[in-house]
Amino acid sequence: MRNRLKVLRAERDWSQGDLAERLEVSRQSVNAIETGKYDPSLPLAFRIADLFGLPIEDIFLKD
Amino acid sequence: MAQDNAPVANHAPLLWGLAFVVAMFGTGFGARFAGLDGIWTMIVMLPPMLLLIPLIRSTERDGNFAGCSSPALKRYNRRGLIWSFSYVAALFFAISVNDWLKPEGPLLWLIAVLPALPIVYFVWGFYRYLVEETDEYLKMRYVTHALFGLGLLLIVATVWGFLESFKVVPHVESWMAVPVWAIGLGVAQIWHRVRGS
Structure with missing residues (x-):
């Protein structure tokens, strides 16, 4: 699954650490999601969507 | 874009881990070579045990720096x-x-x-x-490492068990299960680090 996390983060000038802090997860988690090494659970995906104020399908895209 | 503070390779945990394993096995074999009995073997193996403290501290420091630490x-x-x-x-x-x-x-x-x-x-x-x-990612990662350790343990125990049944190798005490599992866990962690994940 692809995602637009890096772009959305860049638009807000957030580091991975900033995003991790806002999501209350480790920076490694953000890095793993961004690079496609790990697909988040549905609850975490909803938290990410809520944080960016976007629907999930605008952040996570089918391959 | 804000800096992502990409982790820089830190070899301290690996070096402390290597020092711990070498010291433990070294003193263990040394004690056997010197013909020490149970108590004295335990006594000479106490100092290498202390290497666990810097090993865990360096692992925690590395975890904080690499952004893969958590209170749990x-x-x-x-x-x-x-x-x-x-x-x-x-x-x-x-x-x-x-x-x-x-x-x-x-x-x-x-x-x-x-x-x-x-x-x-x-x-x-x-x-x-x-x-x-x-943190679901850290949890998933740890479960993966633990399963790797379990897989290694099952393979080693089964292969060794049959070799023992056919009297090819000597008997090994079953309390060796935990060290074998821990070696598998450590190998999986190192493998993850090497892959950069």
């Missing part, structure tokens, strides 16, 4: 130190009592089971980590 992981590491040192103390006590008192019956059972109690605590600590860890 820190508690798990603290419990790791507790069970490791309790295990050595219980083993030392059990061997001493067995050598001096030559117990029989229920006391012998109690003495024999004593060194296994810290391992029960270790298993409980592992369970608590999985319950307490709120």
